[in-house]
Amino acid sequence: MNEDLLWPAYRTPTDLASVEATALEERGLPASTYELLVRAARLWPEKTAVTVLPDAARWRQPIHCSFSELLAQVHRTANLLHGLGVRRHDAVALMAPNCHGLLVATLAAQLAGVAAPINSALSPEHIGELLDRSGARILIASGPELDESTWENTQKLAASGAVDGLLVLRPTDAPTPAPTLPDLPGVKVAYASGTADADDGAVFVGVPPASDDLAALFHTGGTTGTPKLAAHTHGNEVANAWMIAANELLSEDSVVFAGLPLFHVNALLVTLLAPLFKGQTVVWTGPQGYREPALYGAFWEIVEHYKVSAMSAVPTVYAVLSGCPVNADLSSLQFAMVGASPLPTAVRENFQAHTGVPLVEGYGLTEATCATARSFPDHPRPGEVGQRMPYQQVKVVRIGPDGCWQDLPPGQVGVLAISGPSVFPGYVVGRTDGGHALDGLGKLVDGWLDTGDLARVDADGFIHLVGRGKDLIIRGGHNIDPAVIEDALLSHPDVAAASAVGRPDRHAGEVPVAYVALHPCASATEDQLLAWSADEITERAAVPKAVVVRDTLPVTDVGKPYKLALRAEAARDVVLGELHGLAGIRSVDTVVEDGSVTILVGVTDPGVEAAVGALLGQYTLTWRVVRRKE
Structure with a gap:
């Protein structure tokens, strides 16, 4: 072990190139x-x-x-x-x-x-x-x-x-x-x-x-x-x-x-x-x-x-x-x-x-x-x-319908991918005589890891996250599988469809909420479904904070659940609650772009912008203030 080479000069972002001048x-x-x-x-x-x-x-x-x-x-x-x-x-x-x-x-x-x-x-x-x-x-x-x-x-x-x-x-x-x-x-x-x-x-x-x-x-x-x-x-x-x-x-x-x-x-x-x-x-x-x-x-x-x-x-x-x-x-x-x-x-x-x-x-x-x-x-x-x-490399890619990756230039938004000595060899899918059988399960492509996160990366290797391509709900650092919530609600005889997403929360980052559609003539209430989910879900952190009944749930053009629209709705509801009663607010809208949600707050009084920033700064939200006419 070469102790002299173990510790390079590395204190500022500009040191990265000199650190990597020596092979790991x-x-x-x-x-x-x-x-x-x-x-x-x-x-x-x-x-x-x-x-x-x-x-x-x-x-x-x-x-x-x-x-x-x-x-x-x-x-x-x-x-x-x-x-x-x-x-x-x-x-x-x-x-x-x-x-x-x-x-x-x-x-x-x-x-x-x-x-x-x-x-x-x-x-x-x-x-x-x-x-x-x-x-x-x-x-x-x-x-x-x-x-x-x-x-x-x-x-x-x-x-x-x-x-x-x-x-x-x-x-x-x-x-x-x-x-x-x-x-x-x-x-x-x-x-x-x-x-x-x-x-x-x-x-x-x-x-x-x-x-x-x-x-x-x-x-x-x-x-x-x-x-x-x-x-x-x-x-x-x-x-x-x-x-x-x-x-x-x-x-x-x-x-x-x-x-x-x-x-x-x-x-x-x-x-x-x-x-x-x-x-x-x-x-x-x-x-x-x-x-x-x-x-x-x-x-x-x-x-x-x-x-x-x-x-x-x-x-x-x-x-x-x-x-x-x-x-x-x-x-x-x-x-x-x-x-x-x-x-x-x-x-x-x-x-x-x-x-x-x-x-x-x-x-x-x-x-x-x-x-x-x-x-x-x-x-x-x-x-x-x-x-x-x-020694870790990062890039953003666009993943096509056929699964092929297209590298995107610095500054553009895409799926974040990582390569290098820290990328795992795969998930355990079984056992062999020589140990555990591993498979990337589609997350590893030519040594690159698909993180499922949407980001842009600048020329200096700084990462700006703009959203998640995956559906995980992260509550205070605890990963929650939305399927756990959805399966519990779907076990109720009145529920025809269910979709769980993360709602922004000032303390936990986000908390789980669920949206459901009922069978024709079904009569279950939101309170009843919330109580049902609490009884069915053994993982306490995964119990939704709210269950919202809708006539239908949004889907993509090919009929897949469209959770981004629900995340946008959940975020807008939070913002409306925070800004309720604040003078000078004209509108609250959402824009879904590049897989992320941005809240647009329309104001008629520029003096209210600081108050909006103080309230929404408590959340992990992307938001902008837009001047509106009376």
């Missing part, structure tokens, strides 16, 4: 996430790698773990998995809220086999499908002390024969002795930590992974109800982690704050793997992460106490923090990173005005490992999600 292969990146951890333990053995808070109330009583200790713990857990029969191409499922044990288990699963994180809030049916698709026969999950509801579901899964082995995680500061675990016929059940502690942790007894071996399988939303598992190689994760770390804004002394769940690629890449490159300490929240209400009352004190330099969260977190009184010294906080869902202008402006801390936007997706574009706190460009990261 010459920089000598570690071959795997395991080698990345080994390097960190060699360079900073006694330095604190992770500081884990038990919960918000006990933020002054964390546990600390050095890089050498973290490596030994990963060795122990990986050896335990190896002893249970896990080999290079075997998936290990992980289903637990964040805790110290989950950090160790995630790295260990990538060392012994392939990590397959699962969101425990998914329905039992989806969890079962994900286990089946991944082929995982070992599940590492939270025990009764850590998350009672997950523990109950885990026992049912194990008893049903879904897995052969169950390793149980305890809270970060769990007392001794541990509760007795139940006997489950045919399933080996044990605590992960207690069983692994018998190993001295000096070495991994199996064969370490290579760069092209699979490291993880992440479930991601799609346009159907079937879960998709996106595969990441070790090379994908190491390259993307280096791209995130390869900037001069943060040094070895920087402290990173983490609160996103580890089943999300942002938490793994941005706040676990990237800090390993520079030996940065990461402060992790308790099991509830940013969802713990008590965290916000102590947040600024935590920043001051641990001298946090950077943090990563979704827009909803920053919207809440903008209302939390600053009662501590924030001088250590250089910038805050935001991603996973569109950033409303008002959230950016309110947070920065409230704290004086730059909010740095980024863009990425699971199929490109995590991050594709980053912004620069010293060179803000509002309205753009950032410049492409080194």
